[in-house]
Amino acid sequence: MSVQSKKEQVRTLRERGFVVVPGLVSPQRCEEIKAVAAEQLRAAAAPVEFEADLQYPGAPDSRDAPGGHTVRRLLDAYSRHALFREWATSPEIRGWMELYFGEQPVLSRAHHNCMMTKHPAYGSLTGWHRDVRYWSFERDDLVSVWLALGPETADNGALWLVPASHDAAFTSDRFDEAKFFRADLPENRLWIDNAVTPTLAAGDVVFFHCNTLHSAGKNLSDQVKFSLVFTYHGASNVPLPNTRSAATPEVPL
Secondary structure, three states: OOHHHHHHHHHHHHHHOEEEEOOOOOHHHHHHHHHHHHHHHHHOOOOEEEHHHHOOOOOOOOOOOOOOOOEEEEEOHHHHOHHHHHHHOOHHHHHHHHHHHOOOEEEEOOOOOEEEEEOOOOOOOEEEEOHHHHOOEOOOOEEEEEEEOOOEOOOEOOEEEOOOHHHOOOOHHHEOOOOOEOOOOHHHHHHHOOOEOOOEOOOOEEEEEOOOOEEEOOEOOOOOEEEEEEEEEEOOOOEOOOOHHHOOOOEEO
């Protein structure tokens, strides 16, 4: 990828709050990563997060209910396998993030850092939110990298993103107690109705800002969807002491 292409992508991210980069990862590399993820999913290898623990719409009522052990996320992807780690710290990611932040990029292991799975029967719906709602840094300027390991469409629970929402100044009453963007408010619907859902193929990557409103629907297909997700910030934008964001050692790229 040329420097000019990266500059155009960074410009799009700054303007729209997200950008899709097609074919950034080869199909073979995606298959290798996905095979490891599928094996770890079958074993429910700890640490994992279960759908029942979150209680999002469509999730099982408890771990004892039907589908109660449906995994939502394979946590701490950085430590899980060398293939995950190699992608997270790859030259293409480092170069892209250096261009965006204008300084050394740092991988946060406290946020995302997971293999996201979306199951057909018990994968829940994720409401509209900004990722930064539970993050604590000096500046709200972090970028997440979402790698599709297979097709992602509106039918199997792909991301929905609201263009330019990362620059909007929303008051706290626009969100509910769990800090989800309230879809029942007419003024919020004006934003939500502009949402788009990029159709992704294996190897496509979405870069999106931590303040970009996004959601994800249920998986209506018959296959589990896998997405590898990491989050980065500039070296000068440090996590605040004694917060979850500072609880896990980070990885300078």
